[in-house]
Amino acid sequence: MMHDSSNWLQDFKSNIYSQGGEDGIIKKALDTLPTNDKWCVEFGAWDGLHLSNTRNLIENYGYNAVAIEGNSERYNILKKNYEENKQVIGINAFVGFSESDGLDTILAGTSIPENFDFLSIDIDGNDYHAWKAMHRYAPKLVCIEFNPTIHTDIDFVQRPDPSINHGASLSALVRLGKEKNYELICVLPLNAIFIHRDFFDLFQISDNSPINLRIDTDHVTHIFAGYDGTVFLRGNSTMLWHGISLKESRCQQIPSFLRSYPGNYNLVQRMIFKLFRLFL
Structure with a gap:
């Protein structure tokens, strides 16, 4: 399938810690912004290293970070991995989608700015609901996992339940993104990358429809x-x-x-x- 120049970010795919080229694309997207506050957030952060979408920013570009992991065993490893780095705030918590356990509440206990640079969401199921529940914080760039076995045209969202791991389709996340003032700028095999609408024009993407930006459908x-x-x-x-x-x-x-x-x-x-x- 032929794609136009709207997919130019694909040329910057590279992995240092990420899985599907996210590291390179995230860095290029952040470089395209007029300013950076050098703050990032990742939840399901695992040990802070494994397939991380923020480790490259922390290690190589001096980013401050909030790394959130619900699994206690993984969190203890994460804490050890970053014990010498005072710029990383580790939090042992499951990010939910209610006022009491949503990301807004968790981040309120930190000094991170409300429109921080980058958010990575990967919790294997309720990603859609966790993002939907965010209202106070509006990161400039968002990377969020979708279920890659679902066809691009299908709008599917699992019910909000921590015990379920079905995920959401790309189209459902695009719909939610638009509701939250975000535009799709790149699609990788497992993750969709969104930019806040205030910065979308900087990326000069003429067609950001999911059918155009999703070039890898091998898992469908x-x-x-x-x-x-x-x-x-x-x-x-x-x-x-x-x-x-x-x-x-x-x-x-x-x-x-x-x-x-x-x-x-x-x-x-x-x-x-x-x-x-x-x-x-």
């Missing part, structure tokens, strides 16, 4: 049905986080002897199909 799974009721799987055929293959044979909803165009059913098939539908 497509499911559709034939006229005869056969269910087909195309695209990615592996459950990414479990490594289990998706089998087309296991997706079939209609017995093989009824997989025919309904208008071509004989009398016996019509009778059986009526009974079959009754017990679905």
Whole structure:
């Protein structure tokens, strides 16, 4: 698929600690802004190093940071990794989406400015809801994880529940971003990057639709049905986080002897199909 120059940020992909080229793109996006306050926030920060989207800024560009990790074991490692760096504030907390546990409340206990430079959100499920719950703080640049198995056109959001890990689609995050005055500027295999609308024109992106900016769709799974009721799987055929293959044979909803165009059913098939539908 051909893409226009709106995707110019892709040329700056590089990984120092990140996973999908985020380090290079984040730095280029921050360099495009007129000023930087050199503050960043990351939650699900893990140990502060593993696939981090902020470690490069902290280590190589002198950024102050708030690193938030809910898992106590990971947080203890994070704290040790940054014990010599007084510019990093480590917080052991799960970021929720209520007034009591949302990011606004957590950050209120720090000295970070309200429109700090960069926010990275990666909590494997409720990312959408955690971002939606932010009202006081408005970072200039946001990197947020989406579920890469969902087609770009689908608007899907899991219900707000810490016990669920379904995630949200790219389109849902784009919709939310617009509600919060953010515009999409780059899409990587697992993360979407947004800029506050006040700075969007600086990036000279003529078409920031998700279908245009998303160039890697290798993880997308497509499911559709034939006229005869056969269910087909195309695209990615592996459950990414479990490594289990998706089998087309296991997706079939209609017995093989009824997989025919309904208008071509004989009398016996019509009778059986009526009974079959009754017990679905």
